[in-house]
Every structure is written in structure tokens, then in C-alpha cells.
Amino acid sequence: MIGSQASPKEKRPMSETPLLKLSGLEQVFDTKKGPVAAVGGVDLEVKPGKVLCLVGESGCGKTTTARAAAGLTRPTAGAVEFRGKDITQMSAKERTAYRRSVQYIHQDPYAALNPTRTVYSTLSAGLKRHGIVKSRTEARAKAAELLQLVELTPPESYLDSYPHQLSGGQRQRVNVARSLAMNPDLLICDESTSMLDVSIRVSLLNTLGRLRDELDVGFLFITHDLAVAKYFAWDGEIAVMYLGKVVEHGPTPEVIGNPQHPYTKALIGAVCEPDPDLAKANRSAVGLRSAEIPSLTALPSGCAFHPRCPAFEPGVCDTSEPSLRLADTSPERKGRKVSCHIVARDIARAAPSDRTLTFDAVPGSRRPEPESAI
Incomplete structure (x- = not known):
């Protein structure tokens, strides 16, 4: 339970098998100046219900690593495994389940939402696409439940709003709600709080922390700010990246x-x-x-x-x-x-x-x- 709302799914039993495992991950881009190794052999694991913070300066390869982990790009070398299965070897059914289980929260709350869609339309699109809801009434009720999970209350005040009518913090909470619509096992947060004011940042981190604890969601949390990593991942791990490689990794x-x-x-x-x-x-x-x-x-x-x-x-x-x-x-x-x-x-x-x-x-x-x- 979060507040008075029922969680979208039951808390899962803990497993020793990592949710996400990156093995020797490499990503090389061809440019006019020659090959650029944005990621040069990264080995990381995210366990169920745990947080792994990937920390480093801009340009160190954090986002490239995150995109490969989410299956948005195909790595040049190495493997990305979800629950022990290489994502490149998945069947169509397994791939669909993986795409639902791993959700990505982007950095920019202004660019991540379609300006022509209402909040309800944004939240219900995935629900309808995957057959989670069967009618408009059911979709609207589910969207309202998701807004309450991320503390946008009363939900009726937000369902029919467009992105330009929301603040940056409210938009990012809508992004979080959209990712929760798929009942994910893992959230990949790419600098998801960096563009928010400090007070809103703390509030959103607290919300994400409750989702982690109550729903047993694992996190790959990308940030350049060690203060944020310290606060959000105290019971988890930190991996520090420099120029595409992890230089230090351990408990926070x-x-x-x-x-x-x-x-x-x-x-x-x-x-x-x-x-x-x-x-x-x-x-x-x-x-x-x-x-x-x-x-x-x-x-x-x-x-x-x-x-x-x-x-x-x-x-x-x-x-x-x-x-x-x-x-x-x-x-x-x-x-x-x-x-x-x-x-x-x-x-x-x-x-x-x-x-x-x-x-x-x-x-x-x-x-x-x-x-x-x-």
C-alpha cells in the first residue's frame, strides 16, 4: 500500500538471480574522427528491489549504458541479460514481457511527454496497447490510480490536463506514473531529477523510494550528483564511471x-x-x-x-x-x-x-x- 492506494502488484519474493546483468558491455560509435568507444566493457548487476546508482561526469557513458540496458540500442559487444536471459536471444513473447518489465524515465520532463496528448491519453496508451484495460471507464480508473501512486491528487484535476498546464515536477511524476502502468520489475531513471528544483527533487526521490520499498521495483539510477546517489541508494550500490568504464563499485x-x-x-x-x-x-x-x-x-x-x-x-x-x-x-x-x-x-x-x-x-x-x- 502507498497511502490509501492499492499497489499495482503483489510484492515479489526475493531472488538471487539479478534482474538485470550487463556483461562486458561495449558501445562503439563510428564518427568522422574515427571510432568512439562510449562504453568500454561494463559489468553490472541490478538485484530485485535494489538500487544501483551509476555516477559520473557528463559524457562518461552513463546514458549510453542505460539505453543498452533498456534495449533501446544494440551494444557493439557484450551481453544484456534480464532474469538470466540474453535479450538478443528472446522470443517475441519474451521480448514483449521484457519491454513491459523494464521501463525508462527520461531526464527532460518537458520533452518526454507528447504535447498534444492529455495526461489520461498518455497513461492509457500503454494500458490499451497491452490489453491491461478493456474499456474507457476501466482505463480512466486505472489512470487515476496511477496518479495517486505518484501523489498527483486529486487525480481528476490532472487527467484532462495537457503537459503545458503542468509544472516540471508534475510532468516528471506523470512520466513515473506512465512507467508504472506496465507493472515494471525495473525502472531505469536517466537523470530523472536533475532538471527539477531542489525541494521538488527531494519529494520525487521520496516517492520513488516508496515505490521501491512498497512495490519491490529495482532501479538503475543514473546521476552525476553523488549527493542524490547517497540519498536514494544508501541501502544499494554505487558504480562510478569515467570515460566509459567503471572505476569504483561497491555498497553506497x-x-x-x-x-x-x-x-x-x-x-x-x-x-x-x-x-x-x-x-x-x-x-x-x-x-x-x-x-x-x-x-x-x-x-x-x-x-x-x-x-x-x-x-x-x-x-x-x-x-x-x-x-x-x-x-x-x-x-x-x-x-x-x-x-x-x-x-x-x-x-x-x-x-x-x-x-x-x-x-x-x-x-x-x-x-x-x-x-x-x-
Whole structure:
């Protein structure tokens, strides 16, 4: 239940099989300047009812990865699996079920809605197409239920409205309602809150969080803002991307509370922090050698981040490309992966007793409060 409304489906039993699995995903585009590897081998999993936040600067390949995961583009190499089945090997019936189970929420709430359709027409189109409703009365009742799920109440005030009559936050809630019409297992949110005011952003994130908890929907959440990732995915995972590759991946409290990769530290240092002591600590960790991002058509040798990395060591970072490997095998760090020669070397040298950091003691590692998280 959400408020007084019945959820569109029963909560599913938890499964060990990932909802979505990306294996060696690559996406290369042919351009006038030559091939551009927008995504260069990404391995990710989204589990039922869990959140995976994909974080990074603009142009790092987040949206390209998301579009491949949603089946909107065919990857150059690698595989996209939904519930253990490669989407390219699906039958027509399985493909239809996949298209209903995985829904995409776009970044721009103004461009994502057809300006000639009312809210009712937008919400009922998919319901009618897939035979979920049989009559106009049933479709209108279902559309009203969806609006209540996303807290657009009373729904009668919105059903016959056109997009230009709605605010940005209301439009984005309509987009969320449209995605819920198909009873999805997975929502792919591509910067879905970035164009909204801060107060509306928090409200929408709270709504998405309730949908995640009540309906057991999994999320692949794309954002460039680590503050948003920290708030929405505290009980989930964060994967940090740089120039088409994941450079750090792990549980959110670990990635936020004790970042290992220099790029992750730089992203955290760029977050606005009201606590002056924490803000000073974050800024001290930035210190990039360069603000210029290398071109995808002329990537540097070795680690792609080395021209900007404050931990750069000649002869190490610029000679070979680091692999994404487990940073620690201790139980409290299970699953943390980092792609960095220096971090891997330092961890290998450290004694086990030096790697038992308690995350409650790390500045900024506590669960964020709504009023201070974003």
C-alpha cells in the first residue's frame, strides 16, 4: 500500500538471480574522427528491489549504458541479460514481457511527454496497447490510480490536463506514473531529477523510494550528483564511471564514506557540504592535476584518468590499463571493487589490521537526512 492506494502488484519474493546483468558491455560509435568507444566493457548487476546508482561526469557513458540496458540500442559487444536471459536471444513473447518489465524515465520532463496528448491519453496508451484495460471507464480508473501512486491528487484535476498546464515536477511524476502502468520489475531513471528544483527533487526521490520499498521495483539510477546517489541508494550500490568504464563499485556507505579511487574522491569533493569541517576535508581530497577531460577519440595510454590524477606515478599509471578488481576481501568490505594501480598496490602492502575502518567514524558516511542530503 502507498497511502490509501492499492499497489499495482503483489510484492515479489526475493531472488538471487539479478534482474538485470550487463556483461562486458561495449558501445562503439563510428564518427568522422574515427571510432568512439562510449562504453568500454561494463559489468553490472541490478538485484530485485535494489538500487544501483551509476555516477559520473557528463559524457562518461552513463546514458549510453542505460539505453543498452533498456534495449533501446544494440551494444557493439557484450551481453544484456534480464532474469538470466540474453535479450538478443528472446522470443517475441519474451521480448514483449521484457519491454513491459523494464521501463525508462527520461531526464527532460518537458520533452518526454507528447504535447498534444492529455495526461489520461498518455497513461492509457500503454494500458490499451497491452490489453491491461478493456474499456474507457476501466482505463480512466486505472489512470487515476496511477496518479495517486505518484501523489498527483486529486487525480481528476490532472487527467484532462495537457503537459503545458503542468509544472516540471508534475510532468516528471506523470512520466513515473506512465512507467508504472506496465507493472515494471525495473525502472531505469536517466537523470530523472536533475532538471527539477531542489525541494521538488527531494519529494520525487521520496516517492520513488516508496515505490521501491512498497512495490519491490529495482532501479538503475543514473546521476552525476553523488549527493542524490547517497540519498536514494544508501541501502544499494554505487558504480562510478569515467570515460566509459567503471572505476569504483561497491555498497553506497563504503563508496561515499571511504572512497578509494582518486576520481571518486574528486566527485565527493565537488558536493556542496553545509558542514564546514567536512567540506574542508572533501576539498582537500580533490587536487586534480587538470580539469580537462581527455577526448574519447584520443584516450591516454595506461589509466585514462592519469592526466588528471593527483596520485599519478610515472611508469606505473601511464603504462598499462588497470583492471576493476576487489579492493578488499574482508567481510565488512565485501564487493568493493576499484580500478587503480596505486590503490591496488597500497592495499596489497597494507596489513589486515590497517583495513578495518569503521564506516560510522568516516565523515559523511551516516545515512543522509532529507533536509541535508541534496
